[in-house]
Amino acid sequence: MSTIYEILRASKGAAYSEDKIKKYSYLHMQPKIDKPAGALAGLSRIHGDASPQVQDRIIDMLVEIGARYKLPYRDIAHMLLFCKIESGFNPDAAAGTTSAAGLGQYTKATVEEAAKEEVSKKRLGFVLELDGHVFDAERGAYGIALSYMIAKERAIKYFGKNYEKNLYLFHHEGWYFQATADNMAEERPKAVLKIIQTKILPFLDPLEKLLSAKTNLSFKLLTKDDKPYAGQPYVAIYPAKAGTQGRPVKVQGSKDKPEVVLGKTDGNGHTSPIIAPGLSEVLFVILHPDYKDLLQVNGNSVEETHEVKDHETLSKIAKDHHTTVAELQKINHIANPNQLKVGQQLKLHEGEYLWRRPPMSLIGAYLQQAMNVHPAAVPAMVEHKRSHIVLPQGNQAQQHAGTQQVVAIRGGATSDELAQRKREKAVKHKTVEKDIKKQVVKPPPAAGKAIKEGLLFPFEQRPSASYHEGARQFNSSRGVRRHAGCDLYAPVGTEVRAMADGVILQCYPFYWHTDAVEVDHGDFIVRYGEVAPRSAKEQQAMRGKEVKRGDVIGKVGQLIKENGTRHKDTMLHLELYSSTLSTAKSPLSDKKRGPFQRRADLMDPTATLDKCVMT
Structure with missing residues (x-):
């Protein structure tokens, strides 16, 4: 059986003659x-003039x-055929007689239209800037995805159940093409219908079948x-059964219970196949x-829903969770934003896209x-x-060293570093043996030694939560590194x-939509982290x-996680370095x-903070 790549790869098209190339074209x-x-x-x-490897990567994308937008297999097949017809999967294709360019041969008008919130953000969840x-x-x-979504909406409006035979019209002729009887009688629409008959419809069934095949x-x-x-x-979490509506099956947002497999990689670093x-x-x-x-560590879990409290408004809840009233209304099916009930549970996130970094609450569940x-x-x-x-x-995309259907994930540590960790752990558990001495990782300078006394505390008041304890303290665990x-x-x-x-x-x-400010204080450097973000111009x-x-050098920022939620704690993250070695030549993070994944002159700032004065 053929693969989708063998069906879709495009041949190099014809070049434009010099006399036909317009001055306003990208060509x-x-x-x-x-x-x-x-x-x-x-x-x-030129159309289709991209290597097979590049074309395949575009197809994968x-x-x-x-x-991720939960489109049916047939819609995805349609998207792929759009791209093959328009550019032959060449991201640098450009027409010579118009301003059309890129994978979807976007014209200047299309680029301007796509940048409108009511066009792209409504469908993609973000404003698409192609300019x-x-x-x-x-x-x-x-x-391509945006254009397909709009074209399908328009085709259904004009042609109802027969939309598929006319869908590409609304990409080729423009999103706002009026498919009236008079317009459809013109030569250009007739030519597009022939393209649909020969280059789209015959390939939808085989592509749909290949896209839905088990693998x-x-x-x-x-x-x-x-x-x-x-x-x-x-842990691998994946759907337990195939979908029934011609769509890819998902984990995020699904009501069906998935398979949850706990395992360990084998000697070659491989997981069991899924x-x-x-x-x-x-x-x-x-x-x-x-x-x-760590299985029974206690504490507060991350908030992914919100319980409405007395006198709370939807506007306040939206502001507190870095979203909008309209978004909360949409995902919670709220007709009147002024009619909230105390105790009502509100979902905080939209489920129209499968996020590459799924919420920790979902993993936790x-x-x-x-x-x-x-x-x-x-x-x-x-x-x-x-x-x-x-x-x-x-x-x-999913292959390694010539082996198909493998996702390679590289960690941040070398094999020697991993071996050292294992040795340290092994020795730690064998200290009952007389001939084995404990190996102790040399820590940074002791907490009892301040780099300088009498420095100014970075806030006007000391925090009520101690920076000597828990996750707030220096050297606390951060998984693969230390705080x-x-x-x-x-x-x-x-x-x-x-x-x-x-x-x-x-x-x-x-970190998480905040800034850091590095200050050379003469004989030491402080990194003031997790402060409110500035524009690139302000940073420069x-x-x-x-x-x-x-002097005020910033304000405590709001940590916003990858899924758009606000972290429950806000803080100044303060790091201390004992030399003024240029950060341009030797960045603080390593x-x-x-x-710690920091450079060698990192110090424990605890004692220095203890010795700070308030005025």
């Missing part, structure tokens, strides 16, 4: 392809996008230096090696069922979590003060700026250095 304005190394690129601006990015493969693939997938865990990661505990219907969603979770010690784990323990147990789509047989600073809990907007005179080295995006303007002791 005239940008005849040469200039992309960074590794970017998906065509060989020229479109398939995954379609599956200046028309040759970007990923944006172009989302453009297998396994994962291979590797160290940073590409050695097998053997004996690593993992056999699933085509384009199924698989949630793959890598567990902490000592996850069994399945781990609780399979392993009797306390939900609050899940963040400490989980080192990695991703949603994967099982791609069709013959794909380029490199102290967390000073404070409300969003709390002013952060410079601890001493100094110079701002840089300001940049840090801060470089080299002199600050005086007590993932190769264990156990």
Whole structure:
């Protein structure tokens, strides 16, 4: 049987003659392809002039996008055929007689229309900016998805049950083509209908069948230096049965109970294979090696729903959870936003897209069922979590070292570092033997030693939650690494003060939609992390700026997780470094250095904070 790739790969088309190339076309304005190394690129601006590898990668991208938007197999097949007809899967294709360019041959008018919230955000969940990015493969693939969604809506409006035989019209002729009898009698629509008859309809059934076919997938865990990661505990969560509505089956948002498999990688770093219907969603979770010690950790779990309290408004709830009233109304089927009931449970997130980083609460729910784990323990147990789509047989994306249907995942540690960890752990558990001495990892300078006394505390008031305890303290566990600073809990907007005179080295995006500000204070460096984000222009303007002791250098920011929810705690994350070695030459973060993944002059800031004064 053929694969979808063999059916879909396009041949190189004909080039435009020089006399037909218009000055406003991309073929005239940008005849040469200039992309960074590794970017998906065509060989020229000609239709279909991309390598088989690039074409296959584009196909994989479109398939995954379609599956993540929960489109039926037939819709995904349609999307693929749109792209083949328009660009031959060449992300750099450009017409010579119009402004059409990119995977979907987007014109200037299409680009402008796609950027409107009521057009792209309504359907994709975000504003699609193609202006200046028309040759970007990923944006172009989302453009294909958007165009297909709009074209289908329009085709159903005009043709009802016969929409499929006319759908491509509303891409080729424009999203707002009026399919009246007079317009349909014109030569251009007639020509498009012939394209549909010859290049789309005959291929829908075979593509749909191949996309829905059962296939297998396994994962291979590797160290940073590409050695097998053997004996690593993992969990695979995937649908237990095929769907019944011609759609890929999913885990996120599904009412059906999935399969939850707990295992360990073999000597080659492989997991057991998963056999699933085509384009199924698989949630793959890598567990902490000592996850069994964490099963019954207590605490508060992450909030994914909200219970309405007395006098709360939908507007306040939306603001507190970084969403909108309209979004909450939509996903909770609320007709009147002014009629909330005390105790009412509100869902906080939309379920129209299968997120690549699934919510921790979802992972926790399945781990609780399979392993009797306390939900609050899940963040400490989980080192990695991703949603994967099982791609069709013959794909380029899911293979490793020539083996098909394998997802390779590389960790942040080398094989030598892993071996060292195992030795340290083994010795730790054998200390009853007389001939074996304990091996102790040398910690940073002791907590009892302040780098300098009399510095200014970064807040006007000391936090009520101690930075000596729990997850807030220096050296607490963060799964694969240790906590490199102290967390000073404070409300969003709390002013952060410079601890001493100094110079701002840089300001940049840090963690969960917050910034970090690095300040050289003369004989030490402080990283003030998780402060409110600034624009790129504001960040650049801060470089080299002199600050005086007590100057406000930022405000405590709101941590916003990958799924859009607000983290329940807000804080200043403060790191301390004992030298002023240039951060340009030696960045503060260094993932190769264990156990903190920071450079060698990292210090425990606890004693320094204890010795700070308030004025």
